[in-house]
Amino acid sequence: MSLAxxxxxxxxxxxxxxxxxxxxxxxxxxxxWRPVTQKxxxxxxxxxxxxxxxxxxxxxxxKEYLDSALRVNQAGELAAVLIYTAQTPPLxxxxxxxxxxxxxxxxxxxxxxxxxxxxxxxxRIRPTAMYPVWSVAATALGWGTALMGREAAMACTEAVETxxxxxxxxxxxxxxxxxxxxxxxxHTLGAxxxxxxxxxxxxxxxxxxxxxxxxxxxAKEARPYExxxxxxKGGCRAAIWVTERV
Amino acid sequence: xxxxxxxxxxxxxxxxxxxxxxxxxxxxxxADSPPPPPFSPAESAILSAxxxxxxxxxxxxxxxxxxxxxxxxxxxxxxxxxxGAFDLVNYYLVTQRLALKDSVQFxxxxxxxxxxxxxxxxxxxxxxxxxxxxxxxxxVGRWGEALALMAQPTxxxxxxxxxxxxxxxxxxxxxDTAVDASWYTKRASLATIYSxxxxxxxxxxxxxxxxxxxxxxxxxxDGMRVGGFLGGVGEWVGYTGHSLVxxxxxxxxxx
Numbered sequence: 001m002s003l004a005x006x007x008x009x010x011x012x013x014x015x016x017x018x019x020x021x022x023x024x025x026x027x028x029x030x031x032x033w034r035p036v037t038q039k040x041x042x043x044x045x046x047x048x049x050x051x052x053x054x055x056x057x058x059x060x061x062x063k064e065y066l067d068s069a070l071r072v073n074q075a076g077e078l079a080a081v082l083i084y085t086a087q088t089p090p091l092x093x094x095x096x097x098x099x100x101x102x103x104x105x106x107x108x109x110x111x112x113x114x115x116x117x118x119x120x121x122x123x124r125i126r127p128t129a130m131y132p133v134w135s136v137a138a139t140a141l142g143w144g145t146a147l148m149g150r151e152a153a154m155a156c157t158e159a160v161e162t163x164x165x166x167x168x169x170x171x172x173x174x175x176x177x178x179x180x181x182x183x184x185x186x187h188t189l190g191a192x193x194x195x196x197x198x199x200x201x202x203x204x205x206x207x208x209x210x211x212x213x214x215x216x217x218x219a220k221e222a223r224p225y226e227x228x229x230x231x232x233k234g235g236c237r238a239a240i241w242v243t244e245r246v
Numbered sequence: 247x248x249x250x251x252x253x254x255x256x257x258x259x260x261x262x263x264x265x266x267x268x269x270x271x272x273x274x275x276x277a278d279s280p281p282p283p284p285f286s287p288a289e290s291a292i293l294s295a296x297x298x299x300x301x302x303x304x305x306x307x308x309x310x311x312x313x314x315x316x317x318x319x320x321x322x323x324x325x326x327x328x329x330g331a332f333d334l335v336n337y338y339l340v341t342q343r344l345a346l347k348d349s350v351q352f353x354x355x356x357x358x359x360x361x362x363x364x365x366x367x368x369x370x371x372x373x374x375x376x377x378x379x380x381x382x383x384x385x386v387g388r389w390g391e392a393l394a395l396m397a398q399p400t401x402x403x404x405x406x407x408x409x410x411x412x413x414x415x416x417x418x419x420x421x422d423t424a425v426d427a428s429w430y431t432k433r434a435s436l437a438t439i440y441s442x443x444x445x446x447x448x449x450x451x452x453x454x455x456x457x458x459x460x461x462x463x464x465x466x467x468d469g470m471r472v473g474g475f476l477g478g479v480g481e482w483v484g485y486t487g488h489s490l491v492x493x494x495x496x497x498x499x500x501x
Contacts, residue, residue, distance in 0.1 A: 063274040124418060132427050
């Protein structure tokens, strides 16, 4: 097959980042005093907060829940971004037709990551202390599964997105419960939480879209499928458990 | 007398409740549900009155007793503060930290084409404002006593937690929004620099605490220089690694 047969558009839109992801953990800009600016699509200030004051402040346990939930979400999106970043070069070398797909998924994950970075900064939630560890682990996971082949990489996506999708679903369920409780008392959820609920729903749907993409791309053909997905799912659950705490 | 006893009893209950659960953990900050005030009205009344006696009597139980008397409570009501003088120190630290957001105002970012103040500059301004408060309230001469109290093994965790909250408050007010691993290193380095400067300030005899200001600038500059050096090393390692992998890939190694 000659190079001319490959879709040139896909080649030009290489999602490979400017810096090497594998070695990024060696250069964590830790002590930099420069401000890090983040762009996110969400509106950070709800304009109608003054006209529609939420009638009930959050309880302590609700705040604690949001604190750990948003921290886990940020860590999860960080991992997702790094997994796709590390998977893309080996995968698109072997299968150039996957390039637009990987770009699409990477861009969505980068968007989610920016959303949670903004939310953490806004609500003064600390990021997880395991940040460097998760960065290395996610890069290794993405790179390793990409080397194992297309099916393994897709099985990795399937396993991760299954866990993450379930996790977001759980959070949406909790927020809806709060909304129900408040409605019974004649209160509203408040603009901030309504917006968070909408964001979580949108992100959950996008994660589940990635899951479908992975299954369509022969994730189930990976060998050994059961072992691989079970190990990755177990790792995800363990990481979530740890991140909720530190 | 009966009213005083009742007063003391209610005071005990409210104080014990708030003291057994100090506002140590930082949680989700919501714009529409601000955190509750850290001290009950009675505690605030006694402790703020006691603070006025600190320049003369230091961070001691004497100040606490005089403060309670000024606020119209019995001498015995100082028993409500189980950590004694440290509760006075803690009150001072917490109220000064919370006052920081009102005492330092930065011009709005979007307002006109005025030169934007960097985050580093803002942190310096905030740290200096917090140090100046020690002089303005007049506790700087007695601050050595407070530091000695804070360094006691049983009280050290509470002191360090308050220091961490102060560093967090400063980075927040300076408008820093980085939420990666640097979140921790920034707070740790600022807390170190701030506490070193505070110790220096207790020995500073210069007018207007000029030497303290110079000391703070030197420490902040050190921090920035170390940060810049590490950043440069990181950039070099990243570039070299990137080139290496690309060379290997161009040779046909499947990585």
